[in-house]
Amino acid sequence: MIGTRAxxxxxxRVRLERRLHVETRRSALVRIAGLLVALVVTGIxxxxxxxxxxxxxxxxFRATFGGRFGLEETxxxxxxxxxxxxxxxxxxxxxxWNIGVEGQFYMGAWAAAGVGLFVDAPRPxxxxxxxxxxxxxxASWILIPAIARAYWNVNEIITTLLLNFVAxxxxxxxxxxxxxxxxxxxxxxxxxxxxxxxLLPGSIIxxxxxxxPLVLAVVFFFVFRNSRWGFEVDMVGGNPRAAxxxxxxxxxxxxxxxxxxxxxxxVSGMVHLSGATGRLQGTISNAYGLSGxxxxxxxxxxxxxxxxxxxFIALLLHSGIVLQSAGLSVYIVLAIYGVxxxxxxxxxxxxxxxxxxxxxRDLASGPKEAPP
Amino acid sequence: xPAPAGAPGQLVVEAxxxxxxxxEVLALDHVDLELRxxxxxxxLGENGAGKTTLSxxxxxxxxxxxxxxxxxxxEHHFRSPAQAIEAGIGMVHQHFRLIHPMTVxxxxxxxxxxxxxxxxxxxxxxxTERVMGELGMHVDPSAEIWQLSVGEQQRVEILRTLxxxxxxxxxxxxxxxxxxxxxxxxxxxxxxxVEGGRTVVFISHKLNEVLEVSDRITVLRDGVRVISRLTxxxxxxxxxxxxxxxxxxxxxxxxxxxxxxxxxELVNVTARGSRGFIAIHEASLTVHxxxxxxxxxVSGNGQTELAEVATGLRRVDSGRVSIExxxxxxxxxRRFAEAGVGHIPEDxxxxxxxxSAPVRDNxxxxxxxxxxxxxxxALRRGRIxxxxxxxxxxxxxxxxxxxxxxxxxxxxxxxxxxxxxxxLVAERVFIxxxxxxxxxxxxxxxxxxxxxxxxSAGCGVLLISEDLDEVxxxxxxxxxxxxxxxxxxxxxxxxxxxxxxxxxxxxxxxADAEEASV
Numbered sequence: 001m002i003g004t005r006a007x008x009x010x011x012x013r014v015r016l017e018r019r020l021h022v023e024t025r026r027s028a029l030v031r032i033a034g035l036l037v038a039l040v041v042t043g044i045x046x047x048x049x050x051x052x053x054x055x056x057x058x059x060x061f062r063a064t065f066g067g068r069f070g071l072e073e074t075x076x077x078x079x080x081x082x083x084x085x086x087x088x089x090x091x092x093x094x095x096x097w098n099i100g101v102e103g104q105f106y107m108g109a110w111a112a113a114g115v116g117l118f119v120d121a122p123r124p125x126x127x128x129x130x131x132x133x134x135x136x137x138x139a140s141w142i143l144i145p146a147i148a149r150a151y152w153n154v155n156e157i158i159t160t161l162l163l164n165f166v167a168x169x170x171x172x173x174x175x176x177x178x179x180x181x182x183x184x185x186x187x188x189x190x191x192x193x194x195x196x197x198x199l200l201p202g203s204i205i206x207x208x209x210x211x212x213p214l215v216l217a218v219v220f221f222f223v224f225r226n227s228r229w230g231f232e233v234d235m236v237g238g239n240p241r242a243a244x245x246x247x248x249x250x251x252x253x254x255x256x257x258x259x260x261x262x263x264x265x266x267v268s269g270m271v272h273l274s275g276a277t278g279r280l281q282g283t284i285s286n287a288y289g290l291s292g293x294x295x296x297x298x299x300x301x302x303x304x305x306x307x308x309x310x311x312f313i314a315l316l317l318h319s320g321i322v323l324q325s326a327g328l329s330v331y332i333v334l335a336i337y338g339v340x341x342x343x344x345x346x347x348x349x350x351x352x353x354x355x356x357x358x359x360x361r362d363l364a365s366g367p368k369e370a371p372p
Numbered sequence: 373x374p375a376p377a378g379a380p381g382q383l384v385v386e387a388x389x390x391x392x393x394x395x396e397v398l399a400l401d402h403v404d405l406e407l408r409x410x411x412x413x414x415x416l417g418e419n420g421a422g423k424t425t426l427s428x429x430x431x432x433x434x435x436x437x438x439x440x441x442x443x444x445x446x447e448h449h450f451r452s453p454a455q456a457i458e459a460g461i462g463m464v465h466q467h468f469r470l471i472h473p474m475t476v477x478x479x480x481x482x483x484x485x486x487x488x489x490x491x492x493x494x495x496x497x498x499x500t501e502r503v504m505g506e507l508g509m510h511v512d513p514s515a516e517i518w519q520l521s522v523g524e525q526q527r528v529e530i531l532r533t534l535x536x537x538x539x540x541x542x543x544x545x546x547x548x549x550x551x552x553x554x555x556x557x558x559x560x561x562x563x564x565x566v567e568g569g570r571t572v573v574f575i576s577h578k579l580n581e582v583l584e585v586s587d588r589i590t591v592l593r594d595g596v597r598v599i600s601r602l603t604x605x606x607x608x609x610x611x612x613x614x615x616x617x618x619x620x621x622x623x624x625x626x627x628x629x630x631x632x633x634x635x636x637e638l639v640n641v642t643a644r645g646s647r648g649f650i651a652i653h654e655a656s657l658t659v660h661x662x663x664x665x666x667x668x669x670v671s672g673n674g675q676t677e678l679a680e681v682a683t684g685l686r687r688v689d690s691g692r693v694s695i696e697x698x699x700x701x702x703x704x705x706r707r708f709a710e711a712g713v714g715h716i717p718e719d720x721x722x723x724x725x726x727x728s729a730p731v732r733d734n735x736x737x738x739x740x741x742x743x744x745x746x747x748x749x750a751l752r753r754g755r756i757x758x759x760x761x762x763x764x765x766x767x768x769x770x771x772x773x774x775x776x777x778x779x780x781x782x783x784x785x786x787x788x789x790x791x792x793x794x795x796l797v798a799e800r801v802f803i804x805x806x807x808x809x810x811x812x813x814x815x816x817x818x819x820x821x822x823x824x825x826x827x828s829a830g831c832g833v834l835l836i837s838e839d840l841d842e843v844x845x846x847x848x849x850x851x852x853x854x855x856x857x858x859x860x861x862x863x864x865x866x867x868x869x870x871x872x873x874x875x876x877x878x879x880x881x882x883a884d885a886e887e888a889s890v
Contacts, residue, residue: 226753228746235737238726245685245715245723246737247706 034347084292100160102289108266138266714798767792
């Protein structure tokens with residue numbers, strides 16, 4: 001209950017008060033409310049620009065949920081986003097912001113393509129080799145930022161971010177240059193890689209890579225709950241000086257977390273290459289790394305929360321493709337993404353506060369004793 | 373500075389029926405307070421009693437949920453500190469709000485309405501000197517804040533508040549950060565202010581200070597006013613009882629015979645501080661099993677570095693550190709823990725705890741890797757929880773559950789958790805650096821008891837404290853540290869308080885000669 005008595009002379013005012021605890025359910029509900037507000041705003045804007053929002057919404061819904069193909073397409077989009085989000089979330093446990101997942105994704109895909117194009121082996125073996133190469137490619141791309149962070153405390157946000165641009169150019173150079181497919185009509189990609197991931201039983205396009213993020217989320221949930229390494233990482237993340245006092249090798253933990261994050265991002269590049277595109281191309285990532293980053297940040301590094309968030313972003317991306325084919329400009333589509341993400345982020349912030357009227361509260365309804 | 377109007381003894385501030393809660397915590401429960409012109413009014417209470425909350429309401433930092441504040445009989449509802457100071461109420465916080473790379477004059481003029489829009493450094497300094505002259509308090513106006521001692525910084529804060537026209541000055545735990553001499557100086561400043569017709573609210577949990585400096589005392593307990601009375605005739609024992617709601621038990625001090633077995637030995641240790649300067653010079657120190665060695669000294673004279681060297685958190689440049697005869701020089705912190713060295717660090721939040729982690733994880737921070745808590749890969753969560761529950765119970769940590777983040781505990785309970793945890797690590801040596809700083813009576817007692825218990829169990833205890841009373845009360849032997857050197861040593865039976873005070877201040881020659889030359 002909010003107090004309603006107004007103090008004589010003091011006008012009733014509304015103010016914000018920070019909550020000590022935010023329940024998961026409340027936080028989820030407020031985010032959904034933020035999403036709904038954003039969708040209404042989007043609808044009004046579309047309507048104002050002469051489009052029929054209900055018709056477009058119906059089209060998006062039909063194209064996504066109307067058949068297997070739409071759903072599978074969404075899941076294929078979700079796969080790299082989810083794996084990248086897990087890579088970011090692992091860093092976030094230590095308050096390390098790996099903004100370079102995009103670049104590590106590219107380098108993972110590149111290294112996997114190198115193996116796929118030039119190594120001759122039976123498919124299962126080749127896939128394993130490609131995955132290892134992907135992990136190594138991603139990890140190598142974060143090696144310098146990781147060392148700089150661990151030994152000289154160089155901010156990893158900047159270093160990892162800048163390396164993204166290098167990775168994109170690197171892959172472009174190979175895909176339209178050195179490794180270009182000279183036989184087929186495709187001019188901006190390599191020839192098909194030697195091995196593709198199998199499809200899930202009964203699927204049209206959905207490959208087994210979709211299972212990887214689900215497995216990883218469960219594995220890391222338990223790693224951080226029960227393992228010694230996870231405990232140490234959480235302690236370093238919470239307070240590096242206390243971790244040192246506890247005898248934890250802080251630098252080694254920073255290195256291991258960042259390299260693992262990079263390796264997982266690299267594997268996501270390999271999965272997307274061998275599962276979805278089949279060829280290495282300059283545009284192999286549709287900003288999956290950045291989407292994964294947003295997902296992990298919004299999910300607050302919760303491994304199950306990010307699964308829901310990643311699927312949602314994939315849905316959004318898929319809707320964008322549908323909207324574009326319905327004739328909406330790509331800029332409008334990007335604006336819609338923006339409005340929706342802002343709606344959810346505002347909801348996330350809002351769930352940490354509550355409104356109090358007039359600076360007063362009905363004390364009779366609250367417990368009298370201070371909690372211990 | 374206009375001289376405050378009104379006759380001494382006249383009511384100047386009346387707080388009526390103030391209630392304030394934070395989330396579900398009721399910090400003030402219908403509290404009244406009356407302040408009179410020309411008095412030093414002490415607000416006495418344990419941590420969490422509501423002293424600071426009440427002051428923040430008076431100073432416009434918090435808004436009360438209900439109740440009114442009258443200044444000179446006029447009702448006010450302050451929405452900001454600026455409005456409170458407009459009405460004459462100003463507050464000096466426990467943690468100073470000064471800008472270190474700026475000068476005293478600049479800090480005093482920052483955000484002050486009377487500061488001219490365009491002004492030269494020269495003018496700022498002149499204006500500052502004028503203010504200081506009127507108030508009779510002096511600090512070099514062109515010094516930058518970081519160059520000043522803590523006592524001088526506090527004076528700048530007071531000057532800044534008074535310059536803005538505060539007639540009622542609230543000092544939140546002003547002596548917590550001061551040395552004895554600085555506290556003396558502060559008391560005479562306070563006396564000067566009230567003689568000039570101002571009112572000072574003095575927040576503290578130190579009984580002796582309150583008895584010494586105040587004219588009137590209000591005791592708060594759990595957000596309720598217990599009593600307001602004149603200081604004259606009050607006794608420390610009676611106030612302690614009002615504060616805690618019970619008679620303070622005396623510490624259990626059963627003594628074992630001090631062994632002659634050295635458990636911690638520092639031999640000619642030289643080490644650098646974090647800024648790279650030598651912080652400890654060739655210091656040698658031995659702690660035997662079953663004794664408490666107290667280190668007296670003004671903070672910043674190498675105490676923290678000494679504690680860190682003896683626990684593996686800092687490397688030595690030269691010299692030797694051994695634990696029970698085994699060389700442990702420059703070993704990793706975990707080797708010291710394995711050797712049985714427990715450590716209550718000075719910066720308990722910065723080093724001692726992971727605030728975001730649950731109490732359970734903090735309970736095993738220093739021994740989570742031991743076989744009873746963890747295998748090679750997986751933690752034994754069940755056993756860890758059981759261990760944490762036992763620790764919380766034994767160390768009397770008040771917490772909702774072992775799953776609450778350690779950051780949610782009050783300061784006293786955080787320290788109980790650290791002390792309890794480290795006592796279990798300390799099989800041979802227990803090093804406590806400022807273990808009771810800022811704690812209330814109960815927590816102080818619990819922490820001191822844990823040191824005494826370890827000593828009785830045959831452990832060597834090294835107690836580092838700025839509180840000379842604490843060092844004298846607890847220690848079997850007292851060592852004085854000054855500028856990183858050990859400048860004096862006193863057995864418990866032969867303590868010369870004055871001599872220790874002189875040594876702490878750097879008067880290293882023989883006591884008599886020193887007096888003659890000063």
